[in-house]
Amino acid sequence: MPNAAARTESVGTVVVAGAANLxxxxxxxxxxxxxxxAAMLSEAAHSVADTTTEVLLYMALRRGARPADLRHPFxxxxxxxxxxxxxxxxxxxxxxxxxxxxxxxTVLVHEHRGDYLASYVVLAVSFGIESVSLARAVRQVRRQSYRWRTTPRRFLRLTADTTVKAVFLEDSAALVGLLLAALxxxxxxxTGDELYDGIASILIGLLLLIVATILAHSNVSLLxxxxxxxxxxxxxxxxLAGLPTVHRIDTLLTMQLGPDDILVAAKVDFHDDATGADIEAVADEAxxxxxxxxxxxxxxxxxxxxxxPGASGHARHTPHPDQPPPTP
Incomplete structure (x- = not known):
């Protein structure tokens, strides 16, 4: 899928999720x-937080897609x-x-006033709407993971498109939160005891805490x-190692500059008889x-x-966070 199409799909996923949450x-x-x-009010706060999150994610997609300029060449x-x-x-x-x-x-005060019926109706309707939003996010995750030839789980863990990851995790957490609220x-x-309502509210808060921590860690790593x-x-x-006149790759460095931008820099040892024209041609081919x-x-x-000194024709590997260091 081209970058523009993937970005458009991400925008659509965020907009659908935002409208549903509102x-x-x-x-x-x-x-x-x-x-x-208490659980229903916590779920309301959950949805308000998700709606605000979708607005911020929409800003992320729009602001991050701006083209390079002189002040920001990358x-x-x-x-x-x-x-x-x-x-x-x-x-x-x-x-x-x-x-x-x-x-x-609520656990400390144990107060409850009002009718339970409204809560059940809203929980059922909300579950249906959130399921539609999550289904769209799941479809995008599957398409993207297929494109990258990996599993959806691994894609979610390693993807640089944190907007898709955020929508998927938030919609999943929303469905779990609805079940906790209903319970x-x-x-x-x-039982006539509001203890369970208060505990459900606390569990919803802990669920949100876990999601926020995962997303914060992922975005900090990319920043x-x-x-x-x-x-x-x-x-x-x-x-790179298979290019003509290349003897070995001494060092390879990569960096995610954004969801759709990757930088590759390498120190390359060319054959001793390689000319300047050969090196230019290899750079273009690379x-x-x-x-x-x-x-x-x-x-x-x-x-x-x-x-x-003493180097062989094989590339020298630099440490990578997704693999263990080589054994001596």
């Missing part, structure tokens, strides 16, 4: 006020991770903080400058091969270097 947040708030349920891809990080922090503070605090208060409200009605996944790195190294295999690769820099 409608659900209003319904949950009304149901929470009518029923007095583009604005990393800005998308700033907005995505803010979205994760809002989920942490706005959603998890409110849910846990309100749940603790808490149901047990409170059956710092994360390398491409190990398998992709090995394929890049193999392509860019053609790599961008042909991975359209996300935008920048390829080759630095001709001398062989290290």
């Amino acid at each position: 409608a659900i947040a209003a319904a949950k708030l009304v149901a929470g006020l009518l029923s007095g349920s 583009g604005y891809g990393k800005e998308s991770y700033v907005w995505a990080l803010l979205a994760a922090l809002f989920t942490f503070v706005g959603g998890a903080g409110f849910a846990i605090t309100h749940g603790v208060t 808490g409200v149901g047990l409170s009605e059956l 710092v400058g994360r390398a491409v996944p190990a398998r992709m790195r090995h394929e890049i190294e193999h392509d 860019e053609r091969r790599l961008t042909g295999r991975y359209p996300e690769i935008r920048y390829v820099f080759l630095d001709p270097t001398r062989s290290l």
